[in-house]
Amino acid sequence: MGRHEALLATQARPRMKRRDFLGGSGLLGILAAGSAPAVQASQAVRWRLASSYTKSLDLALGGAQSFARRVKELSGGKFEISVFAADEILPSFGVFEGVQRGQVECGHTSPHYDIEREVAFALAGGIPFGLEARQMAAWLAEGGGKELLQELFRAHGLVCLPLGNTGGQMGGWFRKPLRTLADLKGLRMRIVGLGGKVMERLGVRSIALPPADIYKALEQNRLDAAEWVGPYDDLKLGLHRLIKYYAYPAWWEAGTQRALYVNQRAWEALSNENQAIVRAAAAETHAEMLAQYDARNPAALKELIAQGTRLMPFPPALLEAAWKAAHELTAELAAKSPSWKKIHASYARFQQNITWSWGYSELAYARFMHEKALLQQERAKSALARRR
Amino acid sequence: MGRHEALLATQARPRMKRRDFLGGSGLLGILAAGSAPAVQASQAVRWRLASSYTKSLDLALGGAQSFARRVKELSGGKFEISVFAADEILPSFGVFEGVQRGQVECGHTSPHYDIEREVAFALAGGIPFGLEARQMAAWLAEGGGKELLQELFRAHGLVCLPLGNTGGQMGGWFRKPLRTLADLKGLRMRIVGLGGKVMERLGVRSIALPPADIYKALEQNRLDAAEWVGPYDDLKLGLHRLIKYYAYPAWWEAGTQRALYVNQRAWEALSNENQAIVRAAAAETHAEMLAQYDARNPAALKELIAQGTRLMPFPPALLEAAWKAAHELTAELAAKSPSWKKIHASYARFQQNITWSWGYSELAYARFMHEKALLQQERAKSALARRR
Numbered sequence: 014m015g016r017h018e019a020l021l022a023t024q025a026r027p028r029m030k031r032r033d034f035l036g037g038s039g040l041l042g043i044l045a046a047g048s049a050p051a052v053q054a055s056q057a058v059r060w061r062l063a064s065s066y067t068k069s070l071d072l073a074l075g076g077a078q079s080f081a082r083r084v085k086e087l088s089g090g091k092f093e094i095s096v097f098a099a100d101e102i103l104p105s106f107g108v109f110e111g112v113q114r115g116q117v118e119c120g121h122t123s124p125h126y127d128i129e130r131e132v133a134f135a136l137a138g139g140i141p142f143g144l145e146a147r148q149m150a151a152w153l154a155e156g157g158g159k160e161l162l163q164e165l166f167r168a169h170g171l172v173c174l175p176l177g178n179t180g181g182q183m184g185g186w187f188r189k190p191l192r193t194l195a196d197l198k199g200l201r202m203r204i205v206g207l208g209g210k211v212m213e214r215l216g217v218r219s220i221a222l223p224p225a226d227i228y229k230a231l232e233q234n235r236l237d238a239a240e241w242v243g244p245y246d247d248l249k250l251g252l253h254r255l256i257k258y259y260a261y262p263a264w265w266e267a268g269t270q271r272a273l274y275v276n277q278r279a280w281e282a283l284s285n286e287n288q289a290i291v292r293a294a295a296a297e298t299h300a301e302m303l304a305q306y307d308a309r310n311p312a313a314l315k316e317l318i319a320q321g322t323r324l325m326p327f328p329p330a331l332l333e334a335a336w337k338a339a340h341e342l343t344a345e346l347a348a349k350s351p352s353w354k355k356i357h358a359s360y361a362r363f364q365q366n367i368t369w370s371w372g373y374s375e376l377a378y379a380r381f382m383h384e385k386a387l388l389q390q391e392r393a394k395s396a397l398a399r400r401r
Numbered sequence: 402m403g404r405h406e407a408l409l410a411t412q413a414r415p416r417m418k419r420r421d422f423l424g425g426s427g428l429l430g431i432l433a434a435g436s437a438p439a440v441q442a443s444q445a446v447r448w449r450l451a452s453s454y455t456k457s458l459d460l461a462l463g464g465a466q467s468f469a470r471r472v473k474e475l476s477g478g479k480f481e482i483s484v485f486a487a488d489e490i491l492p493s494f495g496v497f498e499g500v501q502r503g504q505v506e507c508g509h510t511s512p513h514y515d516i517e518r519e520v521a522f523a524l525a526g527g528i529p530f531g532l533e534a535r536q537m538a539a540w541l542a543e544g545g546g547k548e549l550l551q552e553l554f555r556a557h558g559l560v561c562l563p564l565g566n567t568g569g570q571m572g573g574w575f576r577k578p579l580r581t582l583a584d585l586k587g588l589r590m591r592i593v594g595l596g597g598k599v600m601e602r603l604g605v606r607s608i609a610l611p612p613a614d615i616y617k618a619l620e621q622n623r624l625d626a627a628e629w630v631g632p633y634d635d636l637k638l639g640l641h642r643l644i645k646y647y648a649y650p651a652w653w654e655a656g657t658q659r660a661l662y663v664n665q666r667a668w669e670a671l672s673n674e675n676q677a678i679v680r681a682a683a684a685e686t687h688a689e690m691l692a693q694y695d696a697r698n699p700a701a702l703k704e705l706i707a708q709g710t711r712l713m714p715f716p717p718a719l720l721e722a723a724w725k726a727a728h729e730l731t732a733e734l735a736a737k738s739p740s741w742k743k744i745h746a747s748y749a750r751f752q753q754n755i756t757w758s759w760g761y762s763e764l765a766y767a768r769f770m771h772e773k774a775l776l777q778q779e780r781a782k783s784a785l786a787r788r789r
Contacts, residue, residue: 083677083681086673086674086677087475087674087677087678087681088674089672089673089674142770142773145763145766145767146535147534147535147568147691147692147695148695150688150691150692150695151691151692151693151695151696152696153692154689154692154693154696155692155693155696155697156696180535180762180763181759181762181763181766182762183761183762243762244758261761261762261765262761262762262765262766262769263762263766264766264769267766284477285474285477286474286475286476286477289471289474289475290475292685293471293475293681293682293684293685294681296681296684296685296688297680297681297684297685299688300538300684300687300688301542303535303538303539304535304538304539304541304542304543305539305542305543307535307536307538307539307755308539308540308542308543308544308751308755309543310758310762311754311755311757311758312754314758314761315754315758324761326765332769336773363696364770364774365774365777365778366699366700366703367695367696367699368767368770368771368773368774369699369771369774369775369778370632370698370699370702370703371569371767371771372771372774372775373571373649373650373702373712374568374569374570374571374631374649374650374651374698375533375568375569375767376764376767376768376771377649377650377714378533378569378650378651378652378655379533379756379759379763379764379767380764380768381650381652381720382530382752382756383756383757383759383760383764385530385724385756386752386753386756386757386760387757387760389753390753390757
């Protein structure tokens with residue numbers, strides 16, 4: 014899910030007026046209280062959180078709600094955060110700016126929504142051929158990622174903490190099977206972000222559409238392909254009723270990490286205890302959201318197949334071309350953004366080592382276990398057939 | 402790492418006397434205070450935590466220390482947990498019992514240390530051909546795992562929360578390359594737990610040794626093979642100086658989850674706020690430990706190879722035989738333990754679905770990325786060779 018569709022997804026709702034942003038207690042009220050951290054610890058803190066996600070995205074909006082519930086519990090009720098869905102107080106794509114300006118103390122969003130401001134933000138969320146969820150956590154913890162991203166966001170007046178990950182996504186939906194790289198030429202595909210930029214280099218006409226519009230665009234034959242998230246979220250959208258081939262692997266979003274943005278001054282006004290509470294609540298919720306996607310995706314994929322979806326591996330030549338185009342893009346971004354250059358160097362070095370070593374641990378194991386799962390499935394089918 | 406070696410690893414230390422267990426404030430003191438939860442929230446709470454790990458296992462013992470530090474921060478200093486390494490107040494394998502009896506309020510250990518009491522505990526830690534770290538988190542969150550394990554441990558007077566995971570391990574060290582299943586016959590291997598029981602079915606003579614003794618046993622030619630944890634912990638042990646072939650994948654411990662055990666009465670005496678603090682601190686520390694292993698293992702594996710270690714895939718026939726033996730063992734355990742039968746049924750169903758679906762997401766992606774990492778490595782080597 015990218016910037017454009019989330020923006021467009023909310024167009025149906027009435028536009029807010031600017032004065033609404035400034036209503037409520039907000040950051041200024043909190044800052045005006047001006048209590049020293051030690052004192053503030055026992056005082057009530059009230060924050061507002063603006064989410065980029067609408068109510069229909071239950072796991073995404075739900076993450077912010079879980080986070081707020083945990084902050085309240087951990088503080089014995091003294092630290093309360095009110096959560097607002099997209100467009101209730103800020104538009105989907107206004108979260109970064111709203112938090113930066115102090116219109117709200119914090120927000121929940123996808124870092125790649127704001128790559129036009131600074132492309133390096135994408136490194137906090139996910140990039141084509143990037144780190145998967147566990148690898149991302151490892152880079153942040155001990156690969157230098159946390160410090161580099163802290164420095165990046167501090168320069169923009171924000172604290173950024175991981176708050177959720179979608180886990181492995183799928184490679185999108187295609188009307189016709191892809192057999193060669195040439196099959197991409199001129200394809201009208203709904204895809205956004207850095208993945209869209211790579212696809213464009215392969216001849217795709219990328220089209221930014223909100224999720225609510227993808228279905229209609231497919232129905233009216235204005236699209237030949239579309240990507241959204243993964244089985245759980247895609248099943249909800251119902252694309253499988255119109256389009257058949259579901260590609261893998263999802264090289265443009267191996268797992269998108271979502272972010273909690275906190276206004277730097279609001280963060281600094283918190284007591285040490287409340288900062289620890291925000292960090293711990295975010296960490297627990299981050300893990301919870303990934304676990305929810307991981308748990309729900311398999312059943313959703315099974316259901317899609319039962320309803321006629323066909324799994325389709327990307328042709329090797331296509332993957333190779335995408336890999337090459339992504340590296341060309343990366344080199345161009347390094348020439349444009351010093352932050353991208355610096356942070357991506359650390360990211361890429363870490364990724365090279367971990368993807369190599371996983372060939373002898375996680376990958377080797379997953380490969381064996383997947384083959385066994387396929388075999389078990391076949392046996393179960395045969396047994397069922399014999400009983401009939 | 403299994404029950405026996407951790408027990409033996411601590412034999413060098415002076416044995417504690419039983420009265421030491423009962424010294425200190427302990428649970429009885431806390432319970433005697435008898436404050437109602439609502440009142441207790443603002444009162445000081447002092448707990449003791451007994452770890453099964455010695456100081457040499459920095460990531461394992463460090464997990465309990467990080468957890469205690471977080472609890473203190475989150476409570477603004479009001480909830481303090483003193484951490485004791487193995488044998489300081491309880492022996493490595495006395496943690497379960499010590500927490501159960503209330504000698505300490507909580508402990509940090511590996512659930513499979515106590516499978517002789519109840520083999521189903523292994524399902525909270527890791528079993529042969531079991532779930533890897535993310536899958537385990539997903540099963541706990543939404544696959545029914547959390548509720549089933551809660552019920553299991555409650556019947557033993559404990560609350561059990563995940564507190565750390567080793568990530569993907571390796572398949573142990575072998576003196577000679579394994580080419581066929583027959584090469585295992587009569588092999589004297591240091592291996593413990595359910596993995597050891599499977600290996601015995603394949604003709605291995607499993608020998609339980611503490612880590613400190615493995616090196617000497619290899620040196621004196623009393624072992625032909627040995628398993629410990631993974632690259633980071635194995636490098637510390639120095640086995641690679643004596644033994645060359647490092648097998649993969651680690652089918653007997655795909656990732657061992659460690660546990661925080663809390664005495665049920667001590668748990669119930671906590672305020673809601675303090676319960677939330679324990680949960681959040683455990684969740685944040687759990688993720689941190691996995692990220693630390695994930696981040697450190699690749700460099701350690703590289704270092705091992707630089708020092709002469711040879712990576713060796715298990716022969717397919719061996720993996721097949723181990724798979725079959727593990728399933729036979731599982732069936733026998735189900736006949737012996739109703740808890741294993743009930744919980745394993747949920748675990749196995751969940752695993753079947755997620756390992757199947759990962760073939761089209763995480764696995765398909767990891768496979769491509771690993772091939773690219775190998776290629777990049779080859780190119781870097783060639784470039785280096787050309788420059789020389």
